[in-house]
Amino acid sequence: MTTAPARAIAQAAVALRGADLPDPVLAAAKLHFLDAIGVGLAASTVPQNADWAKAMATVGGAGTATVLGQATGAPPAMAALLNGSRIHALEFDDTHIASVVHGSAVAAPAALAAAQSAGAEGETLLKGYVMAWEVMIRLGLSAPGAMQARGFQVTAVAGAVGAATAAALINGLDADHTVSALGIAGSQASGLMEFLAEGASVKALHPGWAAHTGLISAALAQGGMTGPSSILEGRFGVMAGFAGQPDAAGAISAQMATLGVTWHLPDAAFKAYPCCHYIHPFLEALEALIAQGLTATNLAQATAHVPPPEAPLICEPWARRQAPASGYDAKWALAYCLAARLANGPLTVADFAHDPDAQAVALARRFTWVPMADHGFPSRFAARLDVVTKDGRALTAEVRNVRGAPDRPIGAAEVQAKFRANAARALCTQAVEEAEAAILSLEAPGALTDLRRALTS
Incomplete structure (x- = not known):
């Protein structure tokens, strides 16, 4: 029994x-x-x-x-x-x-x-x-x-x-x-x-x-x-x-x-970052793109491929995920977090202890998102970023599972x-x-x- x-x-x-x-x-x-x-x-x-x-x-x-x-x-x-x-x-x-x-x-x-x-x-x-x-x-x-x-x-x-x-x-x-x-x-x-x-x-x-x-x-x-x-x-x-x-x-x-x-x-x-865990693999992908030469000044547009179960937290409504209502709200704002990292460097506690940064909000307007297929959520937190630079280069970075997971401790x-x-x-x-x-x-x-x-x- x-x-x-x-x-x-x-x-x-x-x-x-x-x-x-x-x-x-x-x-x-x-x-x-x-x-x-x-x-x-x-x-x-x-x-x-x-x-x-x-x-x-x-x-x-x-x-x-x-x-x-x-x-x-x-x-x-x-x-x-x-x-x-x-x-x-x-x-x-x-x-x-x-x-x-x-x-x-x-x-x-x-x-x-x-x-x-x-x-x-x-x-x-x-x-x-x-x-x-x-x-x-x-x-x-x-x-x-x-x-x-x-x-x-x-x-x-x-x-x-x-x-x-x-x-x-x-x-x-x-x-x-x-x-x-x-x-x-x-x-x-x-x-x-x-x-x-x-x-x-x-x-x-x-x-x-x-x-x-x-x-x-x-x-x-x-x-x-x-x-x-x-x-x-x-x-x-x-x-x-x-x-x-x-x-x-x-x-x-x-x-x-x-x-x-x-x-x-x-x-x-x-x-590794003081924001929603779903955003972390996107920040990792962004680091890879930065290593390829991406900067705040040469970004033309970016598309985040997001597992659909994560979207209600970090993508909806997208306008507020680009321009969050407060520093606390910014912790769930995928576009803003990516833009803040690109504009101001690695995210810290201090980045969310004040109102959203105007430069980061402006940069976040260049981001959009689409649903990700074959995402594996919730067994893994995956991410993909596609960007186009102002000089016409197309760059992509993908993370299959967030750093800190059992396979990436x-x-x-x-x-x-x-x-x-x-x-x-x-x-x-x-x-x-x-x-x-x-x-x-x-x-x-x-x-x-x-x-x-x-x-x-």
Whole structure:
């Protein structure tokens, strides 16, 4: 008899609590956690994020859980909300490509707050972090692209369930209480994609809210509230409601059956640019064209070949993707990002911390797009650019899969350099070094205490 998916998650979480993570998974977890903390620290310094972060703090009050970018803490669930929102706010956080899940923006704040609240060590934090990632990925893989097609961000929906798994594991809940935590979290899951209509910054809140939901759900389950064990595959469950898959029981059961046996986290991709991940392979293609002599002054026209499932995020409406409404909106503007790179050099956090650049907007008018055939989405993020120069040359560059994907990994040294650059926006040099050392040895006793000290110094 097949074990119900929520029950399978609960049993795997309980089993992992007493087991060791395989070395490759542990190494990947520490590197992804490091990346997430750095991105969150950088986001804490961007002016557009300051006012809503202050508003959250006034609602939550004081507490002892670490908040990235500030010396004062917050209650655990509020810290998870703040940190998850900051980690996602720059669109610089990691992605598991095939499931289209931004895992660390949920898993890192949930695991950090839960571990600090429970007085757990870093080893337990890492187990919760990994389990959150694995659950989220599997929910995305159970119906690839289906949630997005219905207007829901899979990170937000799957994230609530993943965060509840992490919080339940870290707090030592048994299998029955963990099942209830998952049922409660799934009942509160959310995350509409309507932010795209106006470039609203609420998308940053999606993973933070999921992390917050996970902590609250585990606490409620521990206190005796029950949640439906059929929350994932049931008639009115997550897959039916958010993915339009009322018959997903088989697919989701098959995914959850491999928890603790097959590990997907090491396949997650790091981001090289602070913008929508779908745009990254186009930026790579543009780099190849720049190497062939393309410049802002000699570009006559350019055509981007875009996988149709990506178009609603990065191409529609095209006029606003050429002239975005704000720096935040620009993160999903394919034409603008390409034009900004061509006009001003490699994209950085600073490029999106102000209103769109007029020169880049003018250059973006020379770009158009067409649907790409044989794109392979979501298993891979592909891109092709065709350009014509003012002197009549026709140039083409194609990327079959984005850099950072399993077949094109970004190395540990580059991830660590990214962390240092991001963290240095908020911390002094010594604190950056101490935080990096603590995270890369997080399974060692006392490392989590060292990390708290570095982040709040």
